[in-house]
Amino acid sequence: MNLFKRAWWRLSGHPGKALMLIGLFFVICTLVLSGFLIQSAAARAAADAKQRVGAVATMQLDINALMESGKMESRGGGATPGLIGTAGDLHRSLVDKICASPVVTQCNYTTESGASPTESARLYQPVPPPAGQDTAGTDFFKADGVRDLNSVGAFRNGDSKIVDGSGIGPRSKADMVVVEERLAKQNKLKVGDRIKLKVGTLPGPGEKRNTSEFEFTIAGIYKSNAGDSGQYVPAIMDPANQIYLTPDGATKLLGKDLGAGGATVKQATFTLNDPADADRLKKDAEAAGADLKIFPLSVNDKQYKTLVGPITKTAGFATVTVWLVAVAGTVILALIVASSLRERRKELGILLSLGEKKPKLLGQHLVEVVACALLAIGLAAAGSQFLSQGIGDRLLASEVSSAKDSAADANSGPDHSAVTGSGGAPQGGSSGSEPEAAPIDKIDVKLGMADIGKVGATGLGIAALATLIPGIRVLRLNPRDILVKGD
Amino acid sequence: MATQPPVLELTGLTRSYPTRNGKRAILKGVAHSFEAGRMYAVVGASGSGKTTLLSLASGLDTPTSGSVRFRGEDIAGFGLGRFRNRHVATVFQSLNLLTYMTAVQNITSAMEITGVKGTHRKRRARELLDLLGIEAQDHDRRTLQLSGGQQQRVAIARALACEVDILCADEPTGSLDHETAADIVEVFRKLAHDQGKCVIVVTHSREVAGASDEILQLKSGRLVPQR
Numbered sequence: 069m070n071l072f073k074r075a076w077w078r079l080s081g082h083p084g085k086a087l088m089l090i091g092l093f094f095v096i097c098t099l100v101l102s103g104f105l106i107q108s109a110a111a112r113a114a115a116d117a118k119q120r121v122g123a124v125a126t127m128q129l130d131i132n133a134l135m136e137s138g139k140m141e142s143r144g145g146g147a148t149p150g151l152i153g154t155a156g157d158l159h160r161s162l163v164d165k166i167c168a169s170p171v172v173t174q175c176n177y178t179t180e181s182g183a184s185p186t187e188s189a190r191l192y193q194p195v196p197p198p199a200g201q202d203t204a205g206t207d208f209f210k211a212d213g214v215r216d217l218n219s220v221g222a223f224r225n226g227d228s229k230i231v232d233g234s235g236i237g238p239r240s241k242a243d244m245v246v247v248e249e250r251l252a253k254q255n256k257l258k259v260g261d262r263i264k265l266k267v268g269t270l271p272g273p274g275e276k277r278n279t280s281e282f283e284f285t286i287a288g289i290y291k292s293n294a295g296d297s298g299q300y301v302p303a304i305m306d307p308a309n310q311i312y313l314t315p316d317g318a319t320k321l322l323g324k325d326l327g328a329g330g331a332t333v334k335q336a337t338f339t340l341n342d343p344a345d346a347d348r349l350k351k352d353a354e355a356a357g358a359d360l361k362i363f364p365l366s367v368n369d370k371q372y373k374t375l376v377g378p379i380t381k382t383a384g385f386a387t388v389t390v391w392l393v394a395v396a397g398t399v400i401l402a403l404i405v406a407s408s409l410r411e412r413r414k415e416l417g418i419l420l421s422l423g424e425k426k427p428k429l430l431g432q433h434l435v436e437v438v439a440c441a442l443l444a445i446g447l448a449a450a451g452s453q454f455l456s457q458g459i460g461d462r463l464l465a466s467e468v469s470s471a472k473d474s475a476a477d478a479n480s481g482p483d484h485s486a487v488t489g490s491g492g493a494p495q496g497g498s499s500g501s502e503p504e505a506a507p508i509d510k511i512d513v514k515l516g517m518a519d520i521g522k523v524g525a526t527g528l529g530i531a532a533l534a535t536l537i538p539g540i541r542v543l544r545l546n547p548r549d550i551l552v553k554g555d
Numbered sequence: 556m557a558t559q560p561p562v563l564e565l566t567g568l569t570r571s572y573p574t575r576n577g578k579r580a581i582l583k584g585v586a587h588s589f590e591a592g593r594m595y596a597v598v599g600a601s602g603s604g605k606t607t608l609l610s611l612a613s614g615l616d617t618p619t620s621g622s623v624r625f626r627g628e629d630i631a632g633f634g635l636g637r638f639r640n641r642h643v644a645t646v647f648q649s650l651n652l653l654t655y656m657t658a659v660q661n662i663t664s665a666m667e668i669t670g671v672k673g674t675h676r677k678r679r680a681r682e683l684l685d686l687l688g689i690e691a692q693d694h695d696r697r698t699l700q701l702s703g704g705q706q707q708r709v710a711i712a713r714a715l716a717c718e719v720d721i722l723c724a725d726e727p728t729g730s731l732d733h734e735t736a737a738d739i740v741e742v743f744r745k746l747a748h749d750q751g752k753c754v755i756v757v758t759h760s761r762e763v764a765g766a767s768d769e770i771l772q773l774k775s776g777r778l779v780p781q782r
Contacts, residue, residue: 070664074664077655077660081654414651419668421645422639422669423669424640425636547615
């Protein structure tokens with residue numbers, strides 16, 4: 069107990085030095101605690117963002133992987149493979165199994181197809197093609213099979229909307245079709261009418277064109293905001309010639325049999341609660357029988373990254389600050405303690421001459437420094453919340469601003485980062501691009517016992533290191549040199 | 556009847572220090588036995604090695620060769636720290652008090668370090684301070700606020716409080732007035748004769764030397780008994 073008493077007498081005997089030590093510790097602990105608070109606030113915000121936006125995983129054929137797998141088919145039974153064949157078909161039954169995974173909150177899939185016009189459904193072409201133009205390859209409807217029309221980008225963002233009847237949903241009958249208002253008007257179609265469409269694929273060299281016809285029922289009529297351009301546009305590229313069917317209907321128009329696996333799916337999207345669930349989704353997909361080499365699952369967490377980007381950078385800065393302050397604080401304190409030990413050599417010599425043990429001398433120093441650290445930790449705990457809120461807000465505002473600038477720069481060029489999309493379809497036959505996410509621009513700093521515990525451990529660790537490292541010199545002290553020679 | 560070994564025995568004690576021109580020997584084979592219940596005065600010219608001798612005798616330093624034995628046992632064997640802690644107390648020429656403590660705290664702190672038993676350390680500290688002429692109002696003042704003479708008396712009181720077998724003092728009366736110096740010499744004599752302590756005093760003072768039981772002169776690195 070003697071060393072505790074001596075430590076107290078020393079601190080109360082030199083209040084100026086004690087205050088200086090407390091002040092230094094206060095600065096260190098406040099900065100460290102602020103760093104911890106910003107880190108934990110950022111972690112909370114990131115967790116919230118995960119819950120809010122989740123991630124979208126996309127599954128579609130990787131043609132290169134299919135080629136490498138050797139599962140492509142040869143044309144006309146020849147030796148050289150050249151056709152995608154059935155191995156490249158992703159079937160609805162498989163996708164439905166993956167959709168049943170507990171990590172999937174929403175799921176959609178699309179089948180890209182085309183349809184040749186018939187008497188009951190003629191192409192909309194307000195400006196005829198120039199004389200002599202070959203339109204054989206473009207005189208098609210763009211027919212997309214969708215599981216849920218509401219998930220299509222154009223409908224989700226309001227560019228297109230149903231004006232009569234209903235859209236396509238998971239429970240729609242296989243022969244349902246939704247047509248654009250102008251097409252309906254030109255063909256005098258209304259909801260409930262039946263139309264015929266021909267298979268919309270072009271024959272390969274030496275093959276006969278498939279002219280099979282299928283009958284569909286008008287489920288709904290939609291209006292697209294994309295108006296007529298007043299110039300000639302190839303039919304397949306005219307927005308009015310975009311029709312939506314079920315995946316089964318679109319598969320028929322590809323000239324394929326539905327078979328046991330159901331519709332052939334071009335692309336499937338799975339919405340996840342948490343980007344971290346992607347691994348679980350992959351496992352579930354493999355368990356369902358998917359070959360993830362040929363049909364890879366790519367996760368698009370761009371929205372999540374946009375949301376948490378600035379706050380993550382702020383947290384990263386806070387982490388660097390914590391380390392810098394902790395290291396710099398330890399060094400500064402070690403120098404102060406080393407200087408103090410030099411100043412107190414005579415005191416140490418006196419105590420040694422009385423037979424005090426060297427570890428106890430170090431212990432007295434440690435008690436003094438720890439006492440100052442504890443007081444400073446208490447003060448830092450009282451003041452850090454306000455300080456870290458202020459620091460966090462400023463840092464985050466700066467990061468958000470630079471993130472917005474970067475986004476603006478990126479938008480001026482092509483975006484190669486998005487992996488979802490319609491594969492080039494002008495109206496988005498799939499889920500379309502994700503809605504824009506604004507980065508998190510508020511940080512909610514909350515002081516908890518865990519944070520105080522962490523800063524306490526850090527502060528006491530710094531105190532121990534800063535005392536014990538220079539304290540090694542105490543172990544080499546010779547009382548006679550100190551007391552007699554004053555050395 | 557077996558004879559008791561001397562409380563402190565110096566045998567062939569040498570101490571040299573490195574200098575630019577090689578080693579300089581301060582002590583050259585000092586040998587002497589110190590008995591309990593006696594007061595010794597070590598005299599000699601300045602630079603003769605008196606303080607070095609006292610440092611070796613009090614376990615603050617280690618000899619170049621030779622040995623210091625306490626009750627027949629080499630103090631290097633059981634540890635200089637332990638020897639200082641249990642068996643010897645030293646009063647230095649310079650005023651070696653802890654300046655952030657009061658006079659009483661200096662004494663009680665030393666008593667705790669040296670393991671002096673008893674729950675009345677403060678009372679004992681005040682008794683010793685009274686004995687050495689420190690007025691009660693000064694007992695609880697920080698030592699920096701005391702005069703040089705008062706500080707020296709506090710240092711002596713601290714050494715007395717440690718209840719050790721040997722008391723070493725380096726010019727203990729150097730900064731005291733004649734009357735107080737005489738009082739302190741009397742305290743040393745009583746410690747030796749009444750309490751059976753061995754008191755070794757390094758001094759230039761004729762009065763202190765005259766009051767001691769044996770005078771030893773340090774000359775040419777050797778200890779020569781004078782009386």
